[in-house]
Amino acid sequence: MPDGKMTDGRLVLGNRRYSSWSLRGWLAVRLAGLEVEEVVIPMGPDGTPAIRAASPHGLVPYLEHRGARVWESIAIAEYCAEQAPGLWPEDRVARAAARSIAAEMHAGFRGLRQAMPMNLGREFPGGGRTPEALADIARIEALWREVRAASGGPFLTGPRLGLADAIFAPVVTRFLTWQPEIAADTRDYVAAVRAHPLLARWYAEALAEPAAWLLDKYEAPAGYAP
Ligand SMILES: N[C@@H](CCC(=O)N[C@@H](CS)C(=O)NCC(=O)O)C(=O)O
Structure with missing residues (x-):
């Protein structure tokens, strides 16, 4: 401003x-x-x-x-x-899915959040791999896979970054910092979010x-x- x-x-x-x-x-x-x-x-x-x-x-x-x-x-x-x-999908079924995964993130995934805290300036490869964090990561990968298959991607609910992506964005940064083993489609999603201009701006200001x-x-x- x-x-x-x-x-x-x-x-x-x-x-x-x-x-x-x-x-x-x-x-x-x-x-x-x-x-x-x-x-x-x-x-x-x-x-x-x-x-x-x-x-x-x-x-x-x-x-x-x-x-x-x-x-x-x-x-x-x-x-x-x-x-x-327009920040949630227009389609009722897609909107229900987007809200559900966003709410699941807001209410949970404590294992991941505790073991792999956000730090945009560092890399801790291989760290934080507690059983709880790995279970959360498996669930998150499955969620992302399901909604991106339905929306066509590259973001969770389609071609534009939306609110579900906003709610999961810190998970993207955690994956970049802690570098857990993730599937190729998860890596594609991480790259798409990281390349978005709003993420680029947040990272630049963080650093x-x-x-x-x-x-x-x-x-x-x-x-x-x-
Ligand atoms: N459930 C809250 C969580 C907010 C939260 O825990 N924020 C942290 C920063 S990431 C905070 O304010 N911590 C308080 C402090 O540092 O004193 C939300 O969804 O906004």
Whole structure:
């Protein structure tokens, strides 16, 4: 947003390198074209008092838009879908599938999220392969395969990046960072998402964040030995 331009609100985010939920909310907001300023709060090692103070539930992302206050990334996605119809598939059956997989991601896959945290600036090949993470990855690959077969790809719900992709985007970054063994069609999907201009922008901004924002727990994850 250029300096001095009036906006319709603000989107509060954690720092881009680590905040996977922020990436989801930001993608939804940018796909919907909402004119909001971005407020980035660097995450702390054991929770972030500034984040707790900045949003109703003490977490990011948090959106304020034209009088609406929206928290939880899945609610932000639904709000954005109301503002910009077309972010979910038009077809009822495809839309039901897209919403279901997005909800499954929002509610679960803790094994993967805990074992392979998001860090856009690092590669930890071979790390994080707990049984729980590998089971989550198998389920995610199957989900992606099924919806892309139905939509024709390259994205989950068709030719354009949509809300289901936004919700799974941090998984794409985790696969690039932790490099688990994944099938060729999963690699194709990862490459398609990574090449999208919005992902490219998020990565570039993440890599330009100050060194003072780096956290040991993400830069040198416990148990990872190259
Ligand atoms: N269920 C929430 C999860 C949000 C969340 O856990 N965000 C993390 C950052 S990725 C956070 O705000 N952590 C608080 C902190 O660092 O203090 C959502 O979908 O938005």
